Amino acid sequence: MEPILTINNLTKQFGTLTAVNNLSFTINKGNIYGILGPNGSGKSTTLGIVLNVVNKTSGDFKWFDGHTTTHHALKKVGAIIERPNFYPYMTATQNLKLVCKIKGVNTNKIDETLETVGLLDRKNSRFSSYSLGMKQRLAIASALLNDPEILILDEPTNGLDPQGIHQIREIIKQIAEKGTTILLASHLLDEVEKVCTHVVVLRKGVKLYSGRVDEMISSHGFFELKCNNQDALIKMLENHKSFSKIKTKDGLITAFLNERMDSGTFNQFLFENGIILTHLVQRKESLEEQFLQLTDKL
Structure with missing residues (x-):
């Protein structure tokens, strides 16, 4: 199987606190991976390290074949690790055009990504008029503009109502069906069970399990x-x-x-x-x- 991301013995310490402890796992192409664990388990820190926004203490990670620098690899990555931050007075289309300019990508995929997240009919509405779920969906659209090989989402349904949660989960499945690998961090067991094909379970920065979701729940009951x-x-x-x-x-x-x-x-x-x-x-x-x-x- 073709690896997208390989993490080897990764450790991150903040003073005396070990947020990530000797973590190793591999993300292969074409699957939906969940990093599952309670708050404080090291999920967001792990994502921050591989996205070059948090410095590791020890260990290493490599993107794709290992011969690509992280800087160049991240051009093939779409990620949302914080709350969506768009200009409230601008429309969805205007905001995404700005994202394209920042990323240095063509604007020809804007309508396509808006259609993927179910916002094409609201593309000329101001961001300030969007619900929380719509704002999150627009953030996913922005992460798809560079046609990424992997989409990374940190707690993508956090704070949403049941309808918004369902919409985000369905969008994630649709994106995966088109061939994009997904890596999402979540503290919601239900989310991982319903969406993901594979799971990495963390607690206090330590990996407890890594493998297929169906194998994890394939006990004899x-x-x-x-x-x-x-x-x-x-x-x-x-x-x-x-x-x-x-x-x-x-x-x-x-x-x-x-x-x-x-x-x-x-x-x-x-x-x-x-x-x-x-x-x-x-x-x-x-x-x-x-x-x-x-x-x-x-």
Whole structure:
């Protein structure tokens, strides 16, 4: 697979605080990557380093084949890492023409990018008349003007209402379908699960997981159980090779599977061993549950 960005042992310290700690991962062409973590996990710092707005302490990163300088590589990158900052008295088209002048690119893609973000019919409206979601969409349009190979977005749906969040997510998917690689930072598990193909999970600057989203949530799931003889059930589960972990809370037993098993087979097994269930639900672990398990380790 063709690499777009490769990060090796990257570390950033602010005094005694280590914001990014020995971080390594690779962004390959044609995917949607999410850097996921709570506030303060090092997401924005990592993006700032690779975009040359934050100096690294140690480690390195390389764009594309590694033979391109960061200065030249960034000409093929579109990025929004701060709130959109346009002139309020100018129209969308006027603002984007100014962006083209600053970037040194042709203005012939303005209407195309406005259409991509659903703002073509408002191209002659002043920026001051835009809603927060429209302002964010205009920022995405501005980042697409240089026809980037990768689009980098830092918390792209932050502060938006549900409709605005949905619009931004759909736009990100459409851009990716046209072949642009996406890298977005988010603290929203739901966002990463719905939008991204790959995820890097960070906590306190440390990488906890890197890989495909579907592989992260491809566990065999778990059973939620209740019966009148909890102790016997727990003992049986602990001695059963199909279960990796047993949790009990408020009378509900949660048994995590390490291999495939359907609820009918499991219920029959328990019945044949003298255990009658009063509650049986089989569930699939969500990204949130996987994330909480990962962050519990630190």
